[in-house]
Amino acid sequence: MSFLIIANPVIGEPTKLLGITTEEYGGNQYLVLEFNGPDIEYVTTERLSPPTLQIGLGNVNWDRGDYKKRLNLAPLVEYSVKVPVAWDLTSVTNRVDVRLNFSERPAFTVELKTNLPEAPRNIMVIKWPTPDRQQVEKPSIDPYQPIKPALVSINFKNADIVDVLRLITTQHGMNLVLGDEITGEVTLKLKDVSLEKAMNTILSVSGYSWFMEDDIVIVKVKEQQLQMGGELDTHIFRLSFLNASAVLPAISAVFSAQGSAVELSSTGQDLNDLIMVTDIPSNFELIEKIIRTLDKENQQINISVKFIETTLKKDETLGINWAVRVDTSLALGLGQLVNNSGNKVSLATLAPSTVSALLQVLASDAETRLLQEPQITTFNNSPATITVGTTIPVLVPQAEGSMFGSQPYTYQDQNVNVNLQVLPRINENDLITMSIQASVQAITGYVGVERRPIVSSRSTDTNVMVRNGETLIIGGLIFDQDDSTIDKLPYLGDLPFFGRFFKSDGKSKSQNELLIFITPTIISS
Incomplete structure (x- = not known):
């Protein structure tokens, strides 16, 4: 009995047969041929006695020579690949014959799938139902090998x-x-x-x-x-917690020369929760061990942040004088923040009780205000980014004036932000290491008739270790600010020409310090 199926007419260079794998899942067994392109011709021929399926592939090259593999996948007992020899030795056949020998005839289907959205993109799938194992007798000798049953x-x-x-x-x-x-x-x-x-x-x-x-x-x-290209198996591993891209580098390091892996998604979304591995059978125990070791539930960390701005007093040119603002017992707990001698970033780690007392002191100061109080939760060893700020419309002149000599203006947005990136890592003994990058912008004055804002920036990059629930305070982020004031008599100060006699302009300078409170807390599983 013969069937003729021709798909995708021959175009250009011959397609290459890359490999053959067998799989069993979902109540079916599969033999999969993988190609590097979609241009494939094929003819299928079936024999009923003995049960045999032969697939003649046209416009296809196989560079591994004739090959045969015996299997323990009843009713499929073996498959072979053979490259026919051309009668005219000067010509190239570009043909490959794949033969499947069965112990009994299954109800198989042959389907060519090309240009799939994910790798492998061009495959031929031979599929048949998995038989009842109790009814399948495994032959002591492969009946299709020329070995006598002696x-x-x-x-x-x-x-x-x-x-x-x-x-x-x-x-x-x-x-x-x-x-x-x-x-x-x-x-x-x-x-x-x-x-x-x-x-x-x-x-x-x-x-x-x-x-x-x-x-x-x-x-x-x-x-x-x-x-030579044989003895390969394919297993599909489902990941419960990690993306396949996080596991692939680790298992690739232990692959044999023929090992390969493909990331897959069970939902069709960007998250790849499946990984299909093809390698020699003896390697799968180690591969599975690596995957199960890595694919574990990751701990989470809640990061609570407070941005507090305070106006420095006249005698606090180098930063907040904590020894004056708080009592002696609380000042001892502030450590490096008290001993900061100079306009530089300083750090202190505080216990929860000390933080609570310090916040009460700051809340009673009329020149101190809480800017933002964001929280974010991230995985262990995963970065968390917090950005707070505002957008200011700035009046700027356009490139060219009008024909009447006036200068047109337009508004442009200018962002003034505080950016904080924290990379936490949980250590032993309830300790947390944090890699912190902070960048702070502030308006320190205005310039020009359009009163364009002057934006000053400060940044810090540090690594610290705190205990679970403790608070890290970053201080020393000080900005000088120029303030302009206008005092005038009502109505009279607004008169044309004469109004200048009834108002006065004043300028003053002030210093503000930004304090950043960072509290990491491990979330229990």
Whole structure:
């Protein structure tokens, strides 16, 4: 029985067959062919006895040579890849034959999917239902290998492994291909075991593996066979807490030369919560261990921030004089803030009781005001950013005046912000390390007839460690401000020309200090 299906006419260079994987999930079994492009022709041919599906791929290259793999995926017992030889040796066939041998005929479907939105983008999927395991008998010998279902009895002592293999294959009418690297001696005694089990036993203890190609037994070092493109499995891991991009670098470090991974999303959104890994079977235990170690619930940290601005008194040119403003016991708790000798940023770590007392003192000062009190919650080792500020419309002249000589003006927005970025990290013994970047802008005066604001900036970058629930205070962010005042008599001060005799202009200078209170608190799971 034959079926002919032709899709995507041949265009340009031949498409490359990248690899073949098998999967089983959702009550179905799959064999997936992956290509590097969508231009593929294929013809399917089915035989009922023995149950066989052959797929002839046109306009396709396979650069790994003829290959056959036996599987424990009943009813699929093996698949093979063969590149036909052209009768005219000067021509290139650009054809690959993929053959699937079944122990019993399944109800399979063949579907070509190209230009998918996510990798792998071009695949052919052969799908059939998973059979009832209790009704499937696993053959002791693959019926589609040219191995006779005979029993073997062997008794060797310190025999050359090459001589043993030659004897077995000769007695059973098989051809043998060995590389120069196949050496060593074996001692074994086997009685009435299958030929397949005998071959597996002899070769596995010596670090070798074998596979069949037509009537030829090929023996290779295990790692060499893997490099030929076979012995690959594909597993899909679901992540509960992390994005796949966070796990991929760690597992990629332990991949074999053929290992690869693809990020997937179960919802179609930007968050990739699945990762599909293809690698040699022996590597999956380590890969899964790494994924389960990393994919754990991350602790969260609440960061409470207070921005408080206070006007410095005349004798506080170097910052707040805490020794004068607060009592002696509270001043001792302020540490470096009290000892700050100069116009520089200073830090202090305070216990909750000390913070509460300090806030009461500041609240009683008429020249102190709370600007903002934001809170934000972030994950451990994840940055949190807080921005507070205002937008001021500034009157600015346009580039060209009007034809009557007047200068047109327009308004432009100018932002005056306080930016705070905190990267917290939970340590042992209830300690929290914080990397802090703070940038503060303030209007310190005005210039020009348009009274454009003068914006001054201060910034700090520091790393500190505090206990859970303690408060870090950043001080020393001082700004000089020029204030202009106009005193005038009502009505008279507004008279044209004569009004200047009834009003006076005054200028004064003041200093303001911004205090930033940062309190990190670990949120219990």
